Amino acid sequence: AVMAGEEEESSDNFDLMSWEENFGITMTRGENPRDWNVEEFCCALRDAGLEECVPAARRAKIDGMVAMTLTAKDEAALKEELGLSLVMRRKLLFFVESLREEEERRGEERRGEER
DSSP states (O other): OOOTTOOOOOGGGOSHHHHHHHHOOOOOOOSSGGGOOHHHHHHHHHHTTOGGGHHHHHHTTOOHHHHTTOOGGGHHHHHHHHOOOHHHHHHHHHHHHHHHHHHHHHHHHHHHHHO
């Protein structure tokens, strides 16, 4: 029963973020973004301040492997298929580019350690 002044929360809104807020459970992600599942990628989006992208990423089932292949060439598809605004498309692409840069930096560090 919903008390006066309270809104009934739909089950659609009870996602990973709710678990974190309600139960203090923090989602841990693997080090390699290419290995992230859909929820891990969505968690990373949230951590990066891109909450607006989460529902679309979840609907499209974008995991780390798919995300890491996104480029500026995909901007029109991000608009058409995910319904993201220009600003959110750009932010999403900047975020993915930063993941790729971090991946490259880690690779260079590993290669440097092997020498």
